Each structure stands twice: as C-alpha cells, then as structure tokens.
Amino acid sequence: MSFFKKLKDSISQKAEAVTNKFKDGLSKTRNAFVEGIEDLFSRRKKIDEEFYEELEEILIGADVGVNTVMKLIDELRVEVRKQKIEEAAALQPILSEKLVALLQPGEVKTTLNIAESGLTVILFVGVNGVGKTTTIGKMAHMLKQEGKKVLLAAGDTFRAGAIEQLEVWGQRVGVDVIKQQSGADPAAVMFDALQAAKTRNVDVLLCDTAGRLQNKTNLMEELNKIYRVIRREIPEAPHEVLLVLDATTGQNALSQAKLFSDKTGLTGLVLTKLDGTAKGGIVIAIRQEMDIPVKFVGLGEKMDDLQPFDSEQFVHALFTGLMTNENED
Template sequence: MSFFKRLKESVSKTTESVTQKFKDGLSKTSSSLVGAMDSVFSRNRIDEELFEELEDVLIGADVGVQTTMEIVDRLRSEVKQRKVKDPADLQPLLSEILVEMLQGDDRDTAMNLKADGLSIILFVGVNGVGKTTTIGKLAHQYRQEGKRVILAAGDTFRAGAIEQLEVWGERVGVDVIRHQAGSDPAAVIYDGIQAAKARGADILLCDTAGRLHSKVNLMEELKKVYRVIQREVPEAPHETLLVLDSTTGQNALQQAKWFNEATRLSGIVLTKMDGTAKGGIAVAIRRELSIPVKWIGLGEKLDDLQPFDAEQFVHALFVQAIEKEEEA
C-alpha cells in the first residue's frame, strides 16, 4: 500500500468536517506547491537537476533553506535505499518525510492542561498576528467542551486591545479581567488568577503585549508576568503559546527564534494559514526550533482554529496528488 493510501486511511479516522477544514484552509498552499511539484516530478528521470528544482520549490513555499536541505538529503537517501527510479514515486515519499518531521513526539502536540484545578495559558506574539482573535476562538472551544474559562487582558499597551478582548468575551460568554490602559500587565494577570480561583475556573487565558521595537521592556514585562504566575500557581503557566501570522513567512520564523530566547515557549499557533500560499513555514518552525505547532488558523469562523495534525496538514497539501493516484 502506498504512503498516500495509508495517509488517507489515517486521516479518514477523524471527522469529515475537520478534514475539509484543512483542505479549504490550505488550498492556496496546496495549489501552489503541487502545481510547482508537478513539473519537478514529471521529469524523465531522477537526477541532481530534479533535486535542485525541488529545493527551489520548497524554499519558495517558505520551508526554509536549512529544513529544505535536510528534506532533500533524506529524499536522496530514500531514493537510493528503496531503489526508486520513477520521479512520480517521489511525491508520496516526500509526503512521508514531511509527516515524520512535523509529528515529532505526539505528546508535545497535545495541550498540557490539568485534569483538575486551574490551567493557565499565556499567549505571546507581536501586534497584528491575530493573538486576541486566537484567544477568543480558543475560549469558545473550551466553553464548548464545558470548561469554565476566564480571560485576562494583559495587553495594556496596544490601543484597543482591552476592548477587543472584551468584545470576544461577550461573544463567547466568558468573563474578562481588565485594568485601565497603561496599567501594569503583571497586576492584571494577578487579578485574573485570583478571579479564576475564586470563581472555580478551569482555564485562564492570558493576553500580553507584543512590541518588538522595545525588546528590553517586553522582556522585563514578560519576566515579571512569569514571576507573578509562578508565585500564585507554582507549576504554571501550563502552556506558553507564541502566535504567528503565517502570511509573514520567514519573518514569522525570526519572531519565533526571538520569542523562544525571551520566553519558555511550549508551542506555536499559526494563524491566517488560509491567506497564504506558503504554508511550508510550519515545517521550518517545527524542524529548526523544535517547537510543536499546537493550533492552526484555517479561516475566520469560530471553529476554524483547529488542533494541529501533521497527517491532516500533509494530506491537505497533497490532496490533488492523492486524488490523481486514486484515478490512475
């Protein structure tokens, strides 16, 4: 059985609606990537020129130079080991490599939430990446699961950030703990923790400011927020998620590198994936930083924020090739 068939069987075990969301959200990347690869894999033979063309395609999809070189090197090795002769057989082989790279340890892609008691999730990221929207959508998902959720408006720097979070709170039916604009973010988070404890909340989602032009101030602010959280709930934050706008490509990778140095990141949220044809940034982040992508934004609807699934992701990228194989 080919890898494409095994991949489809594995993906079919999840709900059809989730599979469709991945297909729709990644359609731009899929069309661009598969279209470019068709010319590569329709060559007459497997030679060095083919591998060089493939490198160009992957780099163009924002997979990144370092990760692309590793992928192509592994593909060369597999071709030699499996004695592959037909260029058309490289596509399922490539998809197999991508799944392995994206999966990592299955345990690190799951959210680290407490079965009992308060779980605290801290969100970081620069302005404009969809951080507040992500918090609102995640609050909605946890509410749907019957969790008691509270939001802490810790971004007291950006104009309108507090009000934006309050709009989301009203929309999904959760309380928002806030201070005035310009207040100490750590004080907001402290009050959020106290409110969450007093009201028996299961999850506290904490927003923070993201102003990279003032790195020193941001670093000190985040350190203070961490100290407050750990003083009140010693094992927290249970997750520190970096929100990245996938449409910014390699710039997102640079942001991830900087925030990973500044904070103890446990995962990545990739937003606006439906708006880019260069979804390969997910592979670059996973491979180069060893940080799992935990959530992926596939559209504007409340339920378009989905837990990241490596098999669903790769299946959506290669769905056109998979359908072609079935027709053959």
C-alpha cells in the same frame, strides 16, 4: 436508528468537518505546492541537477525552510543512487513519504496541558498584528463548548484598543474580562485576574499580553514579571505559554519563534492565517528546527476556525494531490 449508530454518525460527521476545514484552509499552499511538483514531474522525465534545483525552488517557495529542504534533497539523492532510480516518476512516492515523515510529532505533546484539578493558566505571547486577541477569543469559545468555565485577562495595557478588542470577544463568547485602565501595570492585571479566577471557581484563565517586539528588552522583562506573579500565586502555572505566529510571514514566523523561545519558556505555537497563505510549509520548517509543537492553527475567520493541530490531518490536506496520483498509479 439506534443511539450508538447516531453517535457514531455524529462523530464521523465532526471528523469529516475537521478534515474539510484543513483541506479548505490549506488550499492556497496545496495548489502552489502540488501543482508545482506535479508540473515538475510531468515535464522532467530524467533526474538530473536541473531537476533537483527546480524541486528545491518549489519547496523553498512553500517555506518548508532552507535547512530542511537541503537535507531532504540530500536524502533523495541517496535514495536515487541506492535504488538506481532513473525516471523522475519513480521518485514521487519517495518524496511524499519523506515529506510526511518530516511532520511526525515524535515525543512532543501537541494537546493543551490542562490542570488535573483547580485553575489552568494559559499565557499568550507574540508581536502585534498576528491575531493574538482573536486567537484568545476563539480558544475561549472552544473551551466553553467543552463545558469549561473561562475567564480572560486583558494584560495588553500598552496598545490602544487592545482591552476593548478583548472585551468585544468576551461579549461574543459570553466570557468575563478582567481589566484595568490603559497604561496600567500588566502584572497587576494578572494578579487581579488570578484572584478573580480563584474566587469564581474558574477552570481556565486565558491571559493576553502586549505585542512585544522581541528586541525590546524592557518589554521582555515585563513579560518575565507577569510570569513571576503567576508562579507566585499558582506554582505550577502557567500551564501553557503559547506563541501566536502569523503563517503569512513565512520564515519571519520561524525567526520570531526562535527569539521568543530563548526568553519566555514557550510550550507551544499557534499558527494563524494559514488559510491566507501559500507558505503553509512553514509548519514543516518549525517542526524540523524547533522542539516546540504547533498546538493550534487558524483556518479562517469563523469562531470555530481555530483547530487543534493534527499532523495527520495536515499531511492529508496538504499532500492530497500527490497521494491521490500515487494511488492511481
């Protein structure tokens, strides 16, 4: 076997592995969503008000978002009138097509913004319990696999055990953690981390912050102070401000995204625990209601289960059942 054939096979296997991760990770959402729609289309042959109401319930149940669902249903009504569709089965391919269109990335950049030269600073924000520290650890692993020198900053000095948790991840991944004692000024930790990163010729600095409740003004001000310290040391940083959200909270995740976006200049979102929820439609809701891209998704507990978000992979994994049935028809 030639070198190029081996390389091609290796790339193909990796791509297939990522596809399977998305399929496995979205199985709960897919089962609830696809089974509900398939059941609706098999039971109801005629397109009437009851049909629209049931479809609406299924989509809202998957947390696609009320505003998005209403718009989608209105568009389907228009297509039914325009094309004079009477059988429900004829509407299924149109529904799939419109769902796919909702996730198209458009103008927003979905890849990580890495500095062309020098230090890249990535700031992580989000409330407690969403998997922020775990996400940082997994991203450190991912970046290290890409050959980058990574450093972690333990900026969550408020929560008991947060520093230790980050240190555990640092040890697992083989990455140093810059820290101070519990209760220290987070901005001072960031300053130390930036100096260490420059001295050590680090490529990427990943910064943890306290799990701020969005209604706590003083904590939001603290976050702005961290932001200012980073800007003072590296004017073009932070290169990313990533909000970590728990996908299992559904619409609450969307509410958090809106509140944090108003205050922190978010550049991207990370959706964790997508494998543990039937509410994966929240990705569609966020994509429709905000200009902030989903950049990564958590699809499991393993070190490499943090995956760059790919709308085509997501659509394929989520709507496999619908698309397979269309192809068979």
